[in-house]
Amino acid sequence: WLAMCIFGIFLVVALFFAMLPVGMGLLLLLPVFSGAVYASYRDIFMGS
Structure with a gap:
């Protein structure tokens, strides 16, 4: 959650x-x- 706060x-x-x-x-x-929100959503919820 620290990364999301930053x-x-x-x-x-x-x-x-x-x-x-x-x-x-x-x-x-x-x-x-x-684009940043889309990329972070994919990274958090879809995995890599």
């Missing part, structure tokens, strides 16, 4: 900096975040 803290910081340029950073952050 990932969550990183996400909050990344979302903050993505919102600084009037939300335009979200155009890059949201697809990257979606």
